[in-house]
Structure formats: C-alpha cells, structure tokens
C-alpha cells in the first residue's frame with residue numbers, strides 16, 4: 221500500500237496503476253501520445269484541442285454528443301490525420317485505446333444544465349464512471365474538470381481546496397454541483413481502490429471566444445446584449461461576485477495539471493473578483509456606452525460570492541493567470557462581432 225500526500229491529504233492507494241493495454245501502442249506513425257477529450261466540441265474543450273494539436277506528437281480523439289458543443293468549434297481539425305471526432309454520449313461506454321483522458325463532457329451553463337437535470341446527473345455520474353472504467357481498462361491518466369460550484373454558496377472567502385462547501389443537495393442547481401461532487405468522489409475511489417492516475421481541476425468561471433452566443437452565462441449574455449444594443453440584464457441584487465478566467469489561461473492550467481504529479485483537487489481560476497454590476501459597467505464602457513443596465517429577477521441558489529485561492533496552483537503547477545478581464549473582453553468581443561455580423565463602428 222502506498223500513501224500519497226499530494227494534496228496535503230493522506231490518500232491510501234490500494235493498488236499500483238493498471239497496466240496499459242498493449243493496443244495503446246498501435247498509434248498513428250508520428251504520435252507518441254493519444255489523448256481523449258470528452259466534451260471537446262464545447263467552449264473550453266475546443267480550445268484545449270487546439271493546444272494539444274499544436275504538439276505533433278499528440279493524436280487527439282474527441283467524444284461529444286453536441287448537446288452544447290458544435291462541430292464548428294473543431295472545423296479546422298476535421299480531416300486532420302492526427303484528429304478524430306466521435307459523436308458519442310458518455311453515459312454509454314466508450315472503447316478506445318488512449319494514454320490520457322481530459323474529461324470535460326457536461327453542460328456548463330446553468331440554463332443548459334437545468335434544462336434536463338436528470339441527464340446532467342447521469343452525465344456527471346454514469347459518464348464519469350464510464351470514463352474511469354475506460355481509464356482503468358487501458359491504464360490511462362484521467363483529468364476531471366470539476367467546478368467552483370462544489371463550494372456551493374460559500375461561507376469561506378476566498379475558497380481554498382480544503383473547504384468542503386455549502387451546497388443545497390435538493391435545489392435546482394444540485395444536478396450540476398452535487399453531480400460534480402459525486403464525480404470527484406468517484407475519481408478518488410478509483411484512485412484509492414484501483415490505483416488510477418487521477419487529476420481534478422476545480423474550474424472557476426471561464427470566458428472567451430466560442431462561447432455559445434445565447435448560452436445564458438453572464439459574460440456571453442452581456443457581450444451579446446451590448447452588441448445587439450439591448451439592456452444588460454444584471455440579476456438581482458447585482459452585488460454577487462464572480463472571478464473570471466480567460467480561456468487560454470485555463471487551458472494552460474489544465475495541461476500543467478495533467479502533466480504534473482499532483483492529483484488535485486486544484487483551483488484553476490483568476491482571483492480578480494467583480495460584482496455583476498461592475499462587470500456590466502465594464503462591458504458597457506468597453507463595448508457599447510449607449511446601452512442601459514437593468515436589474516432583473518435572479519434564479520434560486522445563486523452563489524453570492526466566488527473567488528479562488530490559487531496558492532496551490534501557483535506552488536504545485538507554477539501556474540497563474542496572465543490575462544486580465546479588461547484584456548480578455550475585447551478578444552471575446554471580436555469573436556462575437558464576427559458571429560453576430562456586427563462590425564465595429566468607425
């Protein structure tokens with residue numbers, strides 16, 4: 221029995237990691253690493269695929285059911301000899317031979333994850349079990365994209381990884397936040413019981429190009445509203461806070477976590493904290509000063525504050541975000557202008 225203190229906890233690991241499947245060596249001629257990205261047609265997943273494909277030694281397989289993702293996000297890779305796209309729902313088993321699994325598949329916008337909550341739970345629980353089963357069979361390392369929502373409506377601020385959270389187990393957000401908490405539990409149980417190599421990232425609000433225009437999350441809503449000349453809808457009271465991380469910083473953090481020695485969970489996010497009213501003011505100032513801001517009704521269990529403590533990410537991964545909100549928003553604006561067909565005023 222080995223004891224591991226990677227996260228300051230003592231995880232008793234019962235077994236050595238599973239032996240890799242011999243089929244894993246039958247690779248495309250140039251590659252030495254075959255990587256599965258579940259949810260790779262989504263927002264963060266497609267940026268991750270871009271980065272992984274830059275390395276000529278990687279073969280990348282994406283499995284996605286296109287619920288919130290799109291082939292458009294991957295169009296530059298379709299047909300590439302080192303890339304494969306599989307239409308697959310991860311609540312069903314998947315048989316592939318891979319060395320690493322980035323497990324992202326799960327709707328992330330509250331509007332979408334609440335649309336079919338039972339499916340969201342199935343994706344988090346059965347989907348994660350299927351991916352862990354796959355990792356066990358082929359001896360692959362697996363990284364789960366968990367969320368700051370595991371801290372619920374946090375009573376500690378900023379949130380450290382040791383904080384166990386304040387989550388409503390029967391609320392409308394529970395399919396997602398409790399789903400991710402079970403997914404984390406499954407990761408650690410497979411690690412302790414079967415010796416699987418696991419990595420857990422707790423992602424805090426991430427934004428950037430390729431977010432669905434009408435995806436309902438706050439940054440995409442405000443930018444789309446500003447470009448359409450509509451009022452920015454701040455949900456009451458507007459004093460709730462979030463910390464926004466630009467997607468290239470996020471991808472860098474995820475790859476460092478996968479390649480490093482620590483299981484996590486590790487917070488990956490930008491500690492710059494803004495109220496939703498402040499965010500609306502910044503979007504208005506940077507994108508369209510003529511739009512108004514209106515307060516609208518909020519949804520149940522909306523967390524009142526959220527800010528990552530990233531001491532662990534700095535120490536263990538040598539990672540810190542580089543792009544500020546004021547630098548990131550214009551990059552996203554450019555992408556939204558192109559997709560909405562709204563040119564910048566001369």
Ligand SMILES: NC(=O)c1ccc[n+]([C@@H]2O[C@H](COP(=O)([O-])OP(=O)(O)OC[C@H]3O[C@@H](n4cnc5c(N)ncnc54)[C@H](O)[C@@H]3O)[C@@H](O)[C@H]2O)c1
Pocket residue numbers: 258259260261262263264265283284285286287288289290308309310311323324325326327328329343347365366367368422423424425426427
């Ligand atoms: N963006 C954020 O702010 C944020 C914050 C915390 C955690 N995360 C996590 O990061 C991951 C990616 O988030 P995102 O913002 O890119 O979301 P997204 O909705 O753009 O991407 C999710 C992808 O998963 C796919 N998917 C959903 N259910 C599936 C299923 N059952 N089978 C196969 N594919 C399925 C979707 O079609 C989509 O392509 C998610 O796991 C999310 O929980 C994101």
Ligand SMILES: O=C(O)[C@H]1O[C@H](OP(=O)(O)OP(=O)(O)OC[C@H]2O[C@@H](n3ccc(=O)[nH]c3=O)[C@H](O)[C@@H]2O)[C@H](O)[C@@H](O)[C@@H]1O
Pocket residue numbers: 327328329330367368369423424425426436437438439441442453454455456460461462496518519522523
């Ligand atoms: O980072 C995380 O861990 C989580 O963050 C988000 O969840 P949430 O923070 O609720 O995301 P938004 O829907 O973007 O809401 C952020 C805040 O903006 C407010 N909001 C949202 C939309 C809007 O039009 N106006 C507005 O004021 C909401 O009330 C909330 O307080 C993501 O969507 C989750 O997938 C992710 O796991």
